[in-house]
Amino acid sequence: MPEVLISASGLTRYYESGELRVAALDGIDLLINRGAYVVLAGRSGSGKTTLLNMLGGLDRPDSGSLVIAGQDLLAMSSAGRANFRLCHLGFVFQAYNLIRVLSARENVAYVLQLQGMDKKQRFRLADQWLAKVGLQGFENRRPDQMSGGQQQRVAVARALATEPDLVLADEPTANLDSHTGESLMGLMRQLNEERGTTFVIASHDPAVIASARTLITMQDGRIESSKTV
Amino acid sequence: MDNLSIYLKLGWRNLWLHPLRTTLTAVALGIGIAALTFLSAMDDGWMQQIKTNFALTMTGHIQIHADGFEDSRKLAQRIVDPQAMMKAIGNISGIQTMARRVRVSGLASSAGANAGAFIYGVEPEAEQRLSRLATFISAGAWLPAGDKRAAVLGDGLADRLGIGIGDKLVLMAAVPGGDIASEVFRVRGLIHSGVMDVDDMSVIVPLTTAQQWLGIGQAVTDIVIRADSFERVTPLAENLKNALSGQGMEVLRWFDIDPMAQQWADFADAYTWIVLLIVIIVVLAEVLNTMLMSMHERVREFGLMSALGVAPAQVFAMVVWETVILVFIGGLSGFTIGGGLSLWYGEYGIDLSQFAIAFSFMYMDPVIHPLLQADSILRILGASLFGAIIAGLIPAWKASKLEPASALREL
Numbered sequence: 001m002p003e004v005l006i007s008a009s010g011l012t013r014y015y016e017s018g019e020l021r022v023a024a025l026d027g028i029d030l031l032i033n034r035g036a037y038v039v040l041a042g043r044s045g046s047g048k049t050t051l052l053n054m055l056g057g058l059d060r061p062d063s064g065s066l067v068i069a070g071q072d073l074l075a076m077s078s079a080g081r082a083n084f085r086l087c088h089l090g091f092v093f094q095a096y097n098l099i100r101v102l103s104a105r106e107n108v109a110y111v112l113q114l115q116g117m118d119k120k121q122r123f124r125l126a127d128q129w130l131a132k133v134g135l136q137g138f139e140n141r142r143p144d145q146m147s148g149g150q151q152q153r154v155a156v157a158r159a160l161a162t163e164p165d166l167v168l169a170d171e172p173t174a175n176l177d178s179h180t181g182e183s184l185m186g187l188m189r190q191l192n193e194e195r196g197t198t199f200v201i202a203s204h205d206p207a208v209i210a211s212a213r214t215l216i217t218m219q220d221g222r223i224e225s226s227k228t229v
Numbered sequence: 230m231d232n233l234s235i236y237l238k239l240g241w242r243n244l245w246l247h248p249l250r251t252t253l254t255a256v257a258l259g260i261g262i263a264a265l266t267f268l269s270a271m272d273d274g275w276m277q278q279i280k281t282n283f284a285l286t287m288t289g290h291i292q293i294h295a296d297g298f299e300d301s302r303k304l305a306q307r308i309v310d311p312q313a314m315m316k317a318i319g320n321i322s323g324i325q326t327m328a329r330r331v332r333v334s335g336l337a338s339s340a341g342a343n344a345g346a347f348i349y350g351v352e353p354e355a356e357q358r359l360s361r362l363a364t365f366i367s368a369g370a371w372l373p374a375g376d377k378r379a380a381v382l383g384d385g386l387a388d389r390l391g392i393g394i395g396d397k398l399v400l401m402a403a404v405p406g407g408d409i410a411s412e413v414f415r416v417r418g419l420i421h422s423g424v425m426d427v428d429d430m431s432v433i434v435p436l437t438t439a440q441q442w443l444g445i446g447q448a449v450t451d452i453v454i455r456a457d458s459f460e461r462v463t464p465l466a467e468n469l470k471n472a473l474s475g476q477g478m479e480v481l482r483w484f485d486i487d488p489m490a491q492q493w494a495d496f497a498d499a500y501t502w503i504v505l506l507i508v509i510i511v512v513l514a515e516v517l518n519t520m521l522m523s524m525h526e527r528v529r530e531f532g533l534m535s536a537l538g539v540a541p542a543q544v545f546a547m548v549v550w551e552t553v554i555l556v557f558i559g560g561l562s563g564f565t566i567g568g569g570l571s572l573w574y575g576e577y578g579i580d581l582s583q584f585a586i587a588f589s590f591m592y593m594d595p596v597i598h599p600l601l602q603a604d605s606i607l608r609i610l611g612a613s614l615f616g617a618i619i620a621g622l623i624p625a626w627k628a629s630k631l632e633p634a635s636a637l638r639e640l
Contacts, residue, residue, distance in 0.1 A: 050634075058536055059634035079540045086538020093536075093637065096529055101242035111537050113235060158537075 002033040005165060005198050006055060011064035013050055013221075024050040025061065026221035032200065032214075034165070037192045039212035040202040047221040048202035049170055055200060056089055056168045057081035069165045086114055090159025092169040097155035098143040104130055104150075105139040108158045115162060129157035133187060149180035156184065160191060169201040173208055185211045232543070233550075240551035243523065244558075251555065254519045258559025259566065261511035266567025266609055269504050270599035274575065276497040278594050280459055283490050284483040285361050286422050287349075287431075289453035290462045291469065292486060293318075296477045298450055299486065302334060304405045307448040308478070315452060318472050323457050323465035328355035330451040331439045335402030337382070337432055339390040346386060346432045348400055350439025350449075359455050362420060362433065369394040369418035377438045380414035384421045385429035392416055400432060404444050412442040423585070423594065501605070505612040512556055512616025517623060520552050524624040531628045532636025545629035552621030553614070560613045564606070571599040 011028040014021050025047050032038055040048040053059040054066060057073050066073045069088050076084060085091075098107045105126045112122035130139055133153040143151055152172055159167045169188070173181030189211050192199050201208060209215060217224045244251045284290050292299075293314070298306040308314060311329050318324070331350035336343055353372040357363045362381075363371040372379045380398050392398060394416055401411040414434055421428055440446065454469075456462050462482050469480045484491040524531075531544055539547075578596040585595040 053634040053637075056536060058532075058637065059632070079542065082535060082538050082540040084538075085536060089538075091533075091536045093533070097533070099239070099530060099533065101239060101246060110235070114538055114543075 002035070004031055005034040005036070005069060006030060006032040006200075007065075007067045008054070009065045011051070011054055011061045011066060013054065013059065013061045023221045025054065028054075028064070028221075028223060030216075030223070032198065034198055035192070035196045036198050036200075037189065037211075037213040038198075038200045038216060039209055039214070040200065040216050040218060041204060041209050041212075042218035042224070043204065046218040048204075048218055050221070051218070052168050052170050052200065052202045055166070056091060057085055086111065086162070088165045090162060090164040090167040092152065092155045092159050092167065092172045094171040094174045095148070098151055098158075100143050103140045103142050104135060104146065104154045104157075107143075107154055108161050111158055111162050125161055126157070129161045130154065133157045147180075148175050149177075149184065152176060152180075152184055153187070156187060156191075160195075160197065163195075164197070166198045166200065169199065169203075171203050171205070172201065173203065173205045178207065181205065182207055232546075236547050236550040237554065239547055240554045243527070243551055244555055247523070250519060250522070251558075254515050254555060255559040255562065258512065258515045258556065259562035261515070262508065262560050262563025262609065262613060263565075263567035263570070265504055265508050265511070266564055266601075266606070267570050267599065269501070269605045269609060270567070270571035270575070270601050271579075271597060272497060272500050272504070273602045273605055274598050274600040275593055276493070277600050278597070279490070279493050280483070282424065282594065283487065284459075285455070286365075286424050287360055287362060287427055288483050288486055289359060290456040290459070290483050291454040291466050292481050293452040293454070293469065293473065294450060294479050294481070296479045299479060299481060302332075304333060304403070304443060304445060304450065307405075307445055307450050308452060309446075309448050311447065311449045311452055314473070314476075314478075318469060321465065321468050321472060323461040323468070325455045325457050326355070326358045327452055327454040328352050328359045329436060329449040330356075330453055331436060331443065331445070331448075332450045333402040333439075333443065335400055337386065337390060338399040338401070339392045339396065342390045344386060344389045345430070346382075346400070347426070347430045348402060348439070349431060349433045350436040350443075351433055352436050359453055362422070362427075365420040365422040365427075366418050367421040369416070371418055372433065372435055373417060376415075376417065377435055378414050379417040379435065381418040381420055381433045382416065383428035383431045384419045385425070386431065387416070387419050389429070394419065398432070400434070400442075402443065406444075410442055410444065412438065414438075501608065505608055508609055508612040509616040509619070512613055513620045515559070516552055516555055516617060516620035519555065520548065520621060520624040521627075523551070524548065524628050527628075528631060528636050528639040531631050532633045532639065535631070535633035536637065541629040544631075545625040548625035548628050549618060549621040552624075553617050556613055556617035556620075560610070564610075568601055568606070571601045575599045575601065 008028055008030040011025050013025040015024050028051060042048050054061055102110060105123060108126035108129055109122040112125060127139055133156050135150060135153055173184060185208055188199055191197055212229050214228050216226045295306040295308055315327060329352055333348050335346055335348045337346040353374060367384055372381055396416045398414045398416055399411055401409055404410045456465050466480050466482050484494050534544060575598050578598050580596050582595040
């Protein structure tokens with residue numbers, strides 16, 4: 001019996017603009033098992049990023065419940081959610097993923113430092129992860145000295161270095177050429193298969209959608225369909 | 230410590246993302262703090278001069294009188310047995326030296342002129358250890374030992390009386406019974422101290438002659454004390470009051486004796502606080518703007534950090550540390566420049582001789598020597614740090630309160 005990692009029920013989030021009230025999420029129910037490789041598909045404004053933000057504890061729903069890795073995310077304070085993210089989650093965003101004043105090694109090591117790992121160990125681990133994502137020799141480069149694809153790889157290395165329960169990726173290939181995008185998705189899929197890390201990826205890139213093992217399609221803040229590929 | 234190292238690393242590198250902005254802010258801060266350090270040193274320098282000149286030219290650090298003498302200035306209020314009193318207080322810690330004086334107001338007359346005068350009967354030997362009067366001799370000599378008719382007077386008073394070294398001087402003053410008594414002296418020396426009260430009004434004669442002339446036996450009006458340091462004056466005065474309790478004596482510190490000196494001391498304190506307030510305002514104005522700009526440019530980065538698991542309190546601390554680093558850079562350069570100028574001018578002085586007459590009213594020397602004092606430096610340092618933290622609190626609070634999801638939408 002697979003273990004449930006994410007359990008969401010009735011997640012609703014409204015955004016208000018003047019007198020206009022729009023449901024970005026409209027009663028989302030969701031169960032995702034540990035080790036899943038899920039792609040959230042849908043057009044812009046369908047609610048993919050909002051759902052991803054909810055799952056990452058970056059935003060709070062107006063109503064509903066959300067339990068990840070057995071912990072009620074909505075009952076936590078903002079400091080508690082930050083600590084939860086540090087211990088359980090990894091993030092890869094569309095762009096500007098890295099802290100620009102830190103080198104590739106320091107970016108990866110930063111989260112390990114926040115977890116309390118000593119300097120020697122975290123730098124060794126950071127170098128190992130950079131090597132795993134094909135960035136051996138780039139350890140001392142700062143973000144502005146790397147291409148978009150290389151930066152995304154550093155972000156993946158950082159997301160995985162803490163061995164999180166869940167990696168959330170929001171349009172990770174949006175700013176990459178198709179070859180680099182495919183390479184990145186191949187890497188993420190490989191890590192999912194080898195290490196059993198759970199991935200939830202929001203994208204409308206056909207190549208990303210094609211890599212899904214579970215494809216959830218969203219429209220107008222609702223789940224339109226969910227299927228195992 | 231590990232957390233501090235990352236705060237310092239991020240703070241330092243973030244500041245140098247905009248080297249021109251950081252440099253301009255640091256330079257402006259540096260100039261401000263340099264100027265304020267120098268001003269503070271000037272203030273400490275001339276306050277030290279005022280205190281020293283006031284206390285050591287004539288007044289002493291502490292005076293003991295019969296109760297009420299300072300207000301009445303009448304010989305009826307006198308210390309009848311000063312030697313017994315000096316023996317009784319001689320072992321109190323903090324006294325460097327002390328001497329007896331008789332002080333009366335009277336009339337000084339020469340063959341051709343009269344003038345009001347402050348007449349002091351002093352112990353010629355002891356007075357040289359107590360005050361600087363003997364060092365101000367501009368013509369002739371200090372009261373010669375054994376010359377009972379010798380007088381030393383201010384050069385301004387001598388000019389008014391039209392007399393010089395070797396000339397005869399007649400002094401008249403009221404004795405305890407109310408009669409007027411006079412005595413003849415011979416001018417042996419002139420003094421020029423730069424202090425108007427001394428130069429234009431004072432006549433100094435031997436104590437024993439003054440006691441005989443005024444008919445007060447062994448009595449004196451003042452026991453004047455020089456303390457080990459200015460810092461010991463107040464505790465020493467308290468100890469003296471306790472020791473003389475019930476004997477009908479008043480114990481006055483140098484700033485109790487002259488309200489102007491007290492006001493100068495109060496003004497110096499107020500000036501110090503004004504300087505500190507300016508330090509805080511300078512730091513706030515310079516740094517707050519820079520840090521707010523920096524914070525607004527990095528909203529997405531703060532969102533990213535929050536997503537990575539950096540707690541709001543850590544974001545807060547990071548921004549505050551960045552502010553402290555910026556102030557440290559500016560402050561260090563400012564202290565170096567301001568401190569260097571203060572030390573240089575402290576050694577060589579700032580010559581303001583063209584204002585010498587105005588300065589003499591305030592017991593100031595025409596050459597100012599700025600004085601770098603540890604407590605003043607620490608106060609400016611503390612004010613800079615306080616300003617930095619206050620300036621950092623607003624952007625730090627804003628950064629720590631950012632909603633990660635909305636911050637991540639910023640570009």
